Amino acid sequence: MKRFERITLDPKVMGGKPCIRxxxxxxxxxxxxxxxxxxxxxxxxxxxxxxxxxxxxxxAYAAWRAEEMDVELEEAS
Structure with missing residues (x-):
């Protein structure tokens, strides 16, 4: 995982969503x-x-996460 100094993930804070510091x-x-x-x-x-x-x-974190996700797209008909 890329290192983000200001983004924290804690299951006790906002349900584990990525938060600012x-x-x-x-x-x-x-x-x-x-x-x-x-x-x-x-x-x-x-x-x-x-x-x-x-x-x-x-x-930067949101962009990184967007690039890391694989999303299946429907084929154009």
Whole structure:
């Protein structure tokens, strides 16, 4: 597994979902906010205990996980 310093996985926190530095803020939450059009500045304002690097690493982790998953696609008819 690629090493991510700011992403933690703990079964006792958010059901084991990947979180930012042991907080209850999940990688999925950060990626969803960005996908919805929220800026990095808005996210940092909403979560003042996060840092810019946390957001970057959340994106890197999500991209890594997306590349690691095998998904079967239906053949085009």
């Amino acid at each position: 042991g907080t209850r803020v999940t990688v999925g939450n950060i990626v969803s906010l960005l996908a919805a059009g929220h800026s990095e500045a808005e996210i940092l304002k909403a979560y003042p205990y996060l840092e810019k690097e946390d957001i970057r690493e959340a994106l």
